[in-house]
Amino acid sequence: MRNGGRTLVSIAAVAALGLALAPPAHAQAPPGKGRGCDVDAQLARMTDAEKVGQMVMVSTGAKPDGMPIDETRRAIQELKIGSTLTHEPENPAIAARYANQMQRWARDTRLGLPLLVSGDFEFGTTHNVREGTTPLPNAMGLGAARDPRLAREAAVITAAEARAMGFHWGYAPVADVNTNPANPIIGVRSFGERTDLVTDLVEAQVRTYNQAGLIATPKHFPGHGDTEFDSHLELPAVTYDRATLEKVHLPPFRSAIEAGADSIMTAHVVVKAIDPDLPATLSPKVLTGLLREEMGFDGLIVTDAMDMDAIDKNWGTRQATVMAVEAGADVIMSTGGFETHAEAVDALADALSDGSLSGERVNASVRRILGLKCKYKVGDHRYADPGTAEKVSGNKRFQRRALDMGLAATTLVRNDGDVLPFDPESDDRTLVAGAVQTQVFADQVAAVSDGPVETWQAATTDPTDAEIADAVKRAASADRILVATFSSKPLPAGQAKLVKALQATGKPVAALAIGLPYDLTSYPDVKAYIATYGTTARTQRIDLTMHKAAARVVFGEQPGGRLPVTIKGLYPYGHGLRY
Incomplete structure (x- = not known):
């Protein structure tokens, strides 16, 4: 810290x-x-x-x-489960x-x-x-x-x-x-x-x-x-x-x-x-x-x-x-x-x-x-107080500390040409595109950006050529682009094509891996790349703290993370940039 x-x-x-x-x-x-x-x-x-x-x-x-x-x-009373x-x-x-x-x-x-x-x-x-x-x-x-x-x-x-x-x-x-x-x-x-x-x-x-x-x-x-x-x-x-x-x-x-x-x-x-x-x-x-x-x-x-x-x-x-x-x-x-x-x-x-x-x-x-x-005194702490549960859980102190952890975790892997950070006070229009949880991440972007934020999401985790063409069309009115990719194993080809197509618009593009950090191997030419580790494989459970932290890093807060894995052929274990 x-x-x-x-x-x-x-x-x-x-x-x-x-x-x-x-x-x-x-x-x-x-x-x-x-x-x-x-x-x-x-x-x-x-x-x-x-x-x-x-x-x-x-x-x-x-x-x-x-x-x-x-x-x-x-189950409790007839099967006598413990x-x-x-x-x-x-x-x-x-x-x-x-x-x-x-x-x-x-x-x-x-x-x-x-x-x-x-x-x-x-x-x-x-x-x-x-x-x-x-x-x-x-x-x-x-x-x-x-x-x-x-x-x-x-x-x-x-x-x-x-x-x-x-x-x-x-x-x-x-x-x-x-x-x-x-x-x-x-x-x-x-x-x-x-x-x-x-x-x-x-x-x-x-x-x-x-x-x-x-x-x-x-x-x-x-x-x-x-x-x-x-x-x-x-x-x-x-x-x-x-x-x-x-x-x-x-x-x-x-x-x-x-x-x-x-x-x-x-x-x-x-x-x-x-x-x-x-x-x-x-x-x-x-x-x-x-x-x-x-x-x-x-x-x-x-x-x-x-x-x-x-x-x-x-x-x-x-x-x-x-x-x-x-x-x-x-x-x-x-x-x-x-x-x-x-x-x-x-x-x-x-x-x-x-x-x-x-x-x-x-x-x-x-x-x-x-x-x-006995050791954990379950009999002594058998019942919970709903009021206490509400008071303790999700309190403001815990939320602030969680965000600090999220910023410490978010990893700026690449930033060629200083694409990032985006200026949060400008009127620039930001397009947030992706295949999973795009609106959730876009809401966090909108919370820190003074300019308008638009959202585009594919129907599946593997965008079609027609969908990608639609995303590129939407990008025409954007000043800057964030594209979030997600994989639980090798990245679907459509997501890699989406990143490359948006990059070809000539607009400033930053890609964020919201699941596994290895996505960069599928679109190695993107100029800015962030790993958030925020979405689990298979169940795609949303980690709102990591979406919030990633949005803040995009707009200038200091990233603290270093890769806990190797991105083969590109970046070693321990790599991480700062602004």
Whole structure:
């Protein structure tokens, strides 16, 4: 940060975190308080059905009013599940009320055990709660910022908002080293291509999450950064040797374990150097042999979503559920409907009944689950206060800090002929063109430019020749042009043609890669180029902070980022310009 010695984990953030962790005055104490964190005593009271229920984490659904559907109640009360992966609530107050309703349903079960409420928080709680929260840079943006203090502050903000909304468990940080530019699913979710960078930032965030009371979950073990296929759609395999695994991909996980990570998520990836036949999620060689025995991890192992095609199409829910636990997993992530959740629970119950899973093996997992609930005082912080959730989440201090992070992340890669910055006070007309999220970015441009801003967007991510001709026609009345490109793997040819056609107009043109930073290789002659790392692969989740920061850099604010990856043949790791 460019503010002298001022601490980045600000007093305001820590105060907000304390407010988030304070139980609301109306909250009821959980049943059995005082003995609820005697794990062995609790385990001794449990039936087999209650034990296997604790081992399944289910995704939840919402009614039109934002509250959980009856299938969620049935999963909690009939299947006796121990944790949930939230749906995407509209705002923090709804998220808090939603979590409270689930906890009340759990309270009314025989044992009254509190739920672990979880969510994907890779770029802050905005990842799951879209409105009223603080969007933070994706991991690759934090990698470009090169400052562990910013990574720590991002974790503090995330934890404060998550805990205020009733979450206890976050599926971050991403510990994958993105060594393959063609990786279609990790990309900007990774801190970068260098093991040391990823290791340092993973360690910083794990330690901070621990201190802030949110369960960190480094993922996807033992590494998803060198794959060429999306495990949501097919089963990837990596063929590098054991030495590469040890040198490149395992160090971030080793560092996370040393930093006290209490949970690690598996990868649906075949790592041939360890097990040539089974993906890590189902492999005893990976989860027990490598992670538990060789690396000494005794925390909780949670699978990635078991309905992803890499698993479901090859093994199916019942078989894969039992195989994952046999391999060493403690919690099965079930992201289908109620029938899928019931099938996962039934599969474990049947395996325990027929001896396929031993009672000792199941008890070991349940002990870890109950132990985490005790360690993170879930019973003491069982209910959230919707008012506090609204007050803490997305507050002005957090928003300002997020924008500072965004500016530190935004990377000016090329500026031949000083095309940038554009003058924000001129009356020049700016055309913002692109194929994804163009209006969102154009709105941020309009917020900092005194001149008029027009928007053009293609119908798909691969503009046609007719569309490109229309964009060029629209450019005739513009004084300057911004063209935003997006790719989750190699850039579609139409987007590269769009950039080249707009450049041929002779107007000042700056291109911005709003997803992966490699787009420049497809239009290498553009004179000005910015990488924002702001949009994730596949799901195209919008990171408003990065759009806002990029617009401000275009109009003169200082970019702070340096490339956390290599743009092959053009720019090395660590490259970044300033004005």
